[in-house]
Amino acid sequence: MIKSKINLPATKNGTPDWEWMEKYMKSLHHKPIRTKNSENQSLIIVNNWKEFYLHKLFKTSMGNGIDAIATTNDNPKYNYVSRDSNGNGVVGFVDEVEGQNPFPAGAMSLALGGSFLGSCFIQKEPFYTAQNVGILQEKEQLSIHTKLFISTLIRNECKIKYQAFGRELNSHFRKDFTIKLPVLMDGNDYVYDKSKKYSEKGYIPDWKYMENYIKTLPYGDRI
Template sequence: MAKIDTSGWKEFVVGELFPNMVKPSVLHMRQVVEMDEGIRYVVRTKFNNGIKCRVQPVDNVEPSPAGVITWGAENASFFYQEEPFLSGRDIYYVDTRKYSANVCRFLATCLQTIVFKYPYNFGLFPELLKDERIMLPVDNNGEPNWTYMEVYMQKVLDEVEISIENLSQIKNRKERVDVKKWKRFHLYDNDLFNIDMGTKMDKAKMTELNPEVNFVGRANNNNGITTRVDKIMGVEPYEAGNMTLSLGGEYLGSCFIQPDVFYTSQNVVVLVPKWDMSFEVKQFISAMIFKESRLYYKAFVDELNRHIKTDFTFLLPVEADDKPDWKYMEQYMKDMIDVSKKVIENFELLNIC
């Protein structure tokens, strides 16, 4: 959904909008008996609408009503509760039962903007919340525009429902790949790579005054890039598009396509393709190298150093002549990229609310 234009919104004092803030009866942990079909138990957490579990009702602890917005004094997060609930220590609720569920969800999101002003050890108690202010959309009379909130949240829920359905379809489309007819290859086989042992540099001795070269270490995030360093006179960096492979350490087998020129640390080799491999083929191969490395080699015990140019092999799909099936690899990764983009788009929609 498009970003909301809040330029015409107005500030309201929370306590004037919602004077009825309640501290419900407390169900202490020692009284909790979990029960699958029981009543919801709300505690001070930022997850799952504040619900820890479902519990067995207790005779002397009265449930709070559905249709209210809860928050915790510490670790405060505002959640709309659509069912009656029991609650733990320092849980409160704003009585919003006269508003629709959609309006309450909208209000909970607006109230959440207050939380960032209060550190964990400084509780957001009702007396403080009543004096806080929140921004809300307004109608022609300058009053909260409840209709706008209702309609907007329904649009969000509709989009979320579509997103969940799309994610479900993506999950259901996954199929286990049959590798029974695949063949094993060495990195140095024909049509694969020249293996270069890297620049073997010490990051601590590098300078960063005018950084223009990536420095690739034994890391498993950001393509293995740990920093950006100055170019060293007489030492040409490797070209973008080559691949790096960590031979040992905690992230043994981490294999990445490098997006820019780079140097390497010790125990990081460079795989230079023997032909103009596509990005997707490189991605496929890097995944297979990583899988093989993590299955059959062990950091600090049996690392890749002594295997990489001798007996290290990995599986690839092949054509009828037992040569690597480059078209299959390329199309497979293109499909995976398309699926990943859809997953990201759907998660972005889910994060709206």
């Protein structure tokens, strides 16, 4: 440790900026943030939540399916996402692959099989995928907070209903994979969508509730 070095914020004089460090730590919201729309959101009540097919909420598709051995990194341009549970699933930074279109930033990757079945991440940069990775692209603009809410539910659903090397997601996530979500309410009554865009029964996901809930979590303002 005597030879170890660390990077710290510094003043113009080159000394550690102790004041900046102190102010930064005090700015962190280590307790839930309360807003006028989130007073009771720390306690989730799921009695009124309804079931939605994943393919009704997102554009679902298979990833590129590029084997790692087929990639190079002489002039890397895109993230390479695999079935991993760490680092947002990103396991490399690779060159452009001829004939393959990268998926856009903001799309969600979903591990369809293997030891980390159900790992679901929002990708911050354009990316390619390895084998057995599904893609979820929003049909309408959703905030990262809303997508984090949903990705957590997807992971939990996979732990209950699916099994690595047994009942995996390949044949389900575009067909019959469902999750329960909070829905729009008008007092004690459900708000219905006559076009049935999201649900055959006309329920509408409460995107704003999901967003606000994530924002109220400790450090939610740092996302």
